[in-house]
Amino acid sequence: MGVKHIHTFSEFASELEAAKEKLLVAAFFTEKDEACENLAPVLDNLSNRHEEVKFCKISITECKTIANSYNIRNVPVCLFFYNAHKIDSVDGGNPQVVTEKVKEWMNTVKIKKVPKPSVGGFMDLTEYIDNDCECLNESDKHTIADCLEDNDLKYLESDCDEQLILHIPFRVPVKLCYIAIKTHGNNGPKEVKLFNNQMYSMGFDELTAIDAVQTLE
Structure with missing residues (x-):
């Protein structure tokens, strides 16, 4: 499916709505940052292997309103959403941790035990x-x-x-x-x-x- 690049607040709101009962992973990044660049191919790989999960990326310099609304200060960071509600966050500086967290929430969503x-x-x-x-x-x-x-x-x-x-x-x-x-x-x-x-x-x-x-x- 690929990682969708979000450019506006309304675009992100639409993405949350479209995800419905799918897990949505939003990766916040900034340009020319080594850790962010290292995370990018990992997210691409995850998005191609797991069609049941939606992925998007958001630049904190381009979309300051979104970043501020979730109090994003350091990048990369990945936020996890389900039914338009934030359910978790993880430091994206360690791609392996991000991968494990995605798998963890995939299993949780499958058995419908997401906190409401x-x-x-x-x-x-x-x-x-x-x-x-x-x-x-x-x-x-x-x-x-x-x-x-x-x-x-x-x-x-x-x-x-x-x-x-x-x-x-x-x-x-x-x-x-x-x-x-x-x-x-x-x-x-x-x-x-x-x-x-x-x-x-x-x-x-x-x-x-x-x-x-x-x-x-």
Whole structure:
């Protein structure tokens, strides 16, 4: 089948949709990089031997939007997708590891044991959260970064005020359907007000002057 060269975000979205229940391997690369050049013939060989798997390659200089959406910093790297959801990633610097990972996921897909989104077809958006998150009134020891980790030993704590403002931007456009808030005993929020599409971290006075899109009690 060959390795398809992706040039635009919409082209990649179409490739994800077309893959449906096939395993899709997306290799991120940059031009004139020795490790990327060494991986290329391996992917070509795999694509020709395994027609049940789709392969594509994406230049991080040509398609910065795609690279940023998956937080790609070092190349080569291969991302694995199934049903349009990212299920794994592997450093492409070792072609043998890539080959083994492809075979591993091929077998997993065949017996239909691919992990599925936890809530009715929706996916976890944590990996798309931008690093520029802010929290007004957070303590120095327990910051907003702690509450975004899946770790029961870490949590967000106020320094002294009973109110917190969390600004959580995403690197790509998203449609938010659910929010999960874990608490320790009675230390959780009594009321949560949601404001969407705010381009910067607002203060208490600014947020008081506008209506929340939703209030949770």
